[in-house]
Amino acid sequence: MFIDLKEVAKILKEKDNVLLLSHSHPDGDTLGSATALAYALGQMGKKVAVKCGDVIPPCFDFMFAGLENEDFEPDFIVAIDIADTKLLGREFEGVYSEKIDLCIDHHGSNILYAPKLWLEADSASTAEMIYLLLCELGTDINAQIASCLFTGVATDTGCFRFSNTSVRTFEIAAKLAAYGADTYNIIQVFFETKSKTFAALEKLAIESMRFYCDERCAFICVMQDMYAKSGSDESEVDRLANIPRQIEGVLVGVTMRELKDGSFKASVRTHGDIDASAICGRLGGGGHMGAAGCTLTGTKQQAINALVKEIQAEIDAYTK
């Protein structure tokens, strides 16, 4: 099932009608990677479309500006940056789970659902892998493609700040900038612009910050009533995820948000060798070493307690 870059290129060259799937709750990496590959396959004369089983936020519209996204019967379906078929989204899960031919992914937590899988768990983003794939395919990397890929490279590394950022990340960022990626504006949109409603939500979230595990763990909790107070909504919560980990001495930062059904979604960010995916994995979630997530039921305090217990265990194992 595991194949490499060269095999992926060889297989794609042979296919004529390719459907690329992005994960639900889509981000810059899944969409930037899928659209960049779509443009490349289009250059090769193939019919190609990018689909996502979820609403695509307007900040990603630019990626689709030159994409025809035709309706056709695919002869090859590729999952891009999707670690688990559950992440296809409710509707797409039923339709596509059994039909995916190839998965291209960088999540170590990939559940190995695809018959063919190109997995580079130490790649900071799927976009880095797609950049290498486009080089292998020999397609032209124009400014549009470079911008799509740069968005994936930048967003999945927290703009080069996460520990997954490697020499290769900077090298590929330099190449994409040279190919004309609109690096400044992409970074402004995804990292340096706050709506007033987001700024208000951020203020409430910071006020909610509490410390556990001898101050080595910090939580912020975004409750449903904060959306009304700030004018913000759930779509803006992801950007809060780094805040608790930034506090000096904190090894594990958690941003927990109350969902409409009363359950809680937690984003866990860790420093150093503390494994966020292990913490979340034991609570039914997954992700990467430094960034992972899970969903919890029960009261807010029960959710916090469940997480703190696993976090304490992980900190203990780390500091022993």
Place this chain on the structure above:
Amino acid sequence: MFIDLKEVAKILKEKDNVLLLSHSHPDGDTLGSATALAYALGQMGKKVAVKCGDVIPPCFDFMFAGLENEDFEPDFIVAIDIADTKLLGREFEGVYSEKIDLCIDHHGSNILYAPKLWLEADSASTAEMIYLLLCELGTDINAQIASCLFTGVATDTGCFRFSNTSVRTFEIAAKLAAYGADTYNIIQVFFETKSKTFAALEKLAIESMRFYCDERCAFICVMQDMYAKSGSDESEVDRLANIPRQIEGVLVGVTMRELKDGSFKASVRTHGDIDASAICGRLGGGGHMGAAGCTLTGTKQQAINALVKEIQAEIDAYTK
């Protein structure tokens, strides 16, 4: 007076006892550039020292870890990243203003005080220039030197987020990462770590945010009493400078801090073609297109009014 990279390399090769000066209120670029050049000149068998007429914050200690910084009579004095002799600091200004032989700088606002000047106003940092200089000199770039330079490259671009970030910036970042720069920890220290006292100050600062010029200008004002309330101090204020400009629709962000003598120091950050150095220049300050500063006297409201007047003029000129 203007000389280029090759001439700088040629001159430095001929000198035996070189003193490198950093500017007061030192930052990652002036210190990272000076220490990196010092290590390189040391490799070439020269006596070399880095001096700064101000206290060097402990976060920069790592740059000096391998530097002997001997006491000797220099035969050549180089100002690194210093746009104006006033920036040498009060004590050093008297001692060195007339003795500087060469200035290496990237500030377009450089007052041309040095008999020889290598100025690249479109370089994002002086560290980028020093990287090129070390390549020209043919000295070894080890992990220590790479870390010094990476600190300059990262801090002067707001970790690759400012508009000065170029293809060359990413290329040099990639090279420095490959040479062993401790990129992750440097970024953590300078961008992703907040002391609890800083987090408290940040909260107060955000609460102080006010809008002017049809909401296209945002001010935060850090008053002396906020240091007592937060437990923070002036040394942490620089990191607030980007916050006002991040608000959607804001073209000019100002972080103003009250000094002990009751005057105000303003850091101005702009978007796009709005010239921060023109705004601050008309008030006796200077800097770059996107980031500049000035000092104002009078009451807080008078200081705000003076700045708002110049900012409005600049916005009017830009939006015409």
